[in-house]
Amino acid sequence: xxxxxxxxxxxxxxxxxxxxxxxxxxxxxxxxxxxxxxxxxxxxxxxxxxxxxxxxxxxxxxxxxxxxxxxxxxxxxxxxxxxxxxxxxxxxxxxxxxxxxxxxxxxxxxxxxxxxxxxxxxxxxxxxxxxxxxxxxxxxxxxxxxxxxxxxx
Amino acid sequence: xxxxxxxxxxxxxxxxxxxxxxxxxxxxxxxxxxxxxxxxxxxxxxxxxxxxxxxxxxxxxxxxxxxxxxxxxxxxxxxxxxxxxxxxxxxxxxxxxxxxxxxxxxxxxxxxxxxxxxxxxxxxxxxxxxxxxxxxxxxxxxxxxxxxxxxxx
DNA sequence: CCGAGGTTGTTGAACGCTCAACCAAATCGG
DNA sequence: CCGATTTGGTTGAGCGTTCAACAACCTCGG
Numbered sequence: 001x002x003x004x005x006x007x008x009x010x011x012x013x014x015x016x017x018x019x020x021x022x023x024x025x026x027x028x029x030x031x032x033x034x035x036x037x038x039x040x041x042x043x044x045x046x047x048x049x050x051x052x053x054x055x056x057x058x059x060x061x062x063x064x065x066x067x068x069x070x071x072x073x074x075x076x077x078x079x080x081x082x083x084x085x086x087x088x089x090x091x092x093x094x095x096x097x098x099x100x101x102x103x104x105x106x107x108x109x110x111x112x113x114x115x116x117x118x119x120x121x122x123x124x125x126x127x128x129x130x131x132x133x134x135x136x137x138x139x140x141x142x143x144x145x146x147x148x149x150x151x152x153x
Numbered sequence: 154x155x156x157x158x159x160x161x162x163x164x165x166x167x168x169x170x171x172x173x174x175x176x177x178x179x180x181x182x183x184x185x186x187x188x189x190x191x192x193x194x195x196x197x198x199x200x201x202x203x204x205x206x207x208x209x210x211x212x213x214x215x216x217x218x219x220x221x222x223x224x225x226x227x228x229x230x231x232x233x234x235x236x237x238x239x240x241x242x243x244x245x246x247x248x249x250x251x252x253x254x255x256x257x258x259x260x261x262x263x264x265x266x267x268x269x270x271x272x273x274x275x276x277x278x279x280x281x282x283x284x285x286x287x288x289x290x291x292x293x294x295x296x297x298x299x300x301x302x303x304x305x306x
Numbered sequence: 307c308c309g310a311g312g313t314t315g316t317t318g319a320a321c322g323c324t325c326a327a328c329c330a331a332a333t334c335g336g
Numbered sequence: 337c338c339g340a341t342t343t344g345g346t347t348g349a350g351c352g353t354t355c356a357a358c359a360a361c362c363t364c365g366g
Binding site: 225226252 | 313315316317
């Protein structure tokens with residue numbers, strides 16, 4: 001059976017391309033700034049953030065992967081690098097002998113604290129300063145809807 | 154001089170994290186689908202799209218990089234791969250001996266035509282179907298504002 | 307016409323991500 | 337209690353991106 005493709009109309013085209021351009025430019029900028037100023041990509045920064053917010057700054061690998069929106073494999077590679085940098089340590093899990101627990105070290109926390117102001121400033125300048133309060137609200141609703149829609153299917 | 158960091162308030166935090174989660178999930182999904190169904194990452198798909206829309210399906214490397222939102226280096230590597238796949242050809246530029254012109258081959262066009270319906274369907278399902286018409290309009294304005302703000306600074 | 311400086315495009319190394327394969331440990335069904 | 341299945345995490349290969357360095361060419365002032 002032949003199914004007709006529901007192509008994008010001109011308005012949707014325009015929206016989609018603007019969305020692509022905007023998100024790419026935004027992420028590229030933040031990523032480059034973070035790499036330059038803190039020596040780490042945004043994905044690693046986010047891992048450190050999630051760890052810093054966890055009780056005792058420790059999380060099971062799989063929970064950390066979930067929180068950071070990362071695959072297990074990606075996280076495993078990433079934590080290996082973060083461990084080599086001295087920013088994260090691996091502990092064995094007492095209740096599950098398969099488990100590993102990633103722990104943010106003091107050095108990791110210090111590095112994160114040094115990187116955060118510059119990064120937040122970038123997010124503010126490149127995202128929030130460009131939008132009206134109403135648009136920020138719209139963006140929140142849109143993003144939450146999309147995130148629900150994508151992770152719930 | 155010490156400058157106070159303008160931290161994100163809770164609403165901004167929530168917006169930023171939802172935005173991160175949504176864009177990451179969306180791009181990951183589309184990228185994976187495209188890789189599975191068409192054997193190419195989204196960045197390569199976009200290069201083929203831009204070429205297909207150009208007069209005679211040919212563009213100077215630097216214009217193509219601009220159009221696809223890519224660095225020169227990235228495009229150079231990408232076109233090398235696309236050429237190896239037989240989807241793109243390189244011609245010399247007649248007016249500038251430094252120049253190279255990327256040309257979409259018939260095989261490239263055929264591959265793109267085969268990949269497009271599935272990809273567009275994905276964009277529709279994961280983005281437009283989840284949003285109201287008003288939200289699509291909001292997203293367009295927000296994206297255009299951000300893109301202007303980022304590329305114009 | 308010449309040389310300085312800018313532009314175009316490529317290259318190779320380092321790095322991060324993906325995917326599939328894999329091991330070890332936990333859990334489930336009978 | 338035992339085998340089958342599932343879960344947690346790691347590994348290595350292949351690929352795409354970045355960055356810095358580079359070569360070739362153009363351009364513009366003098």
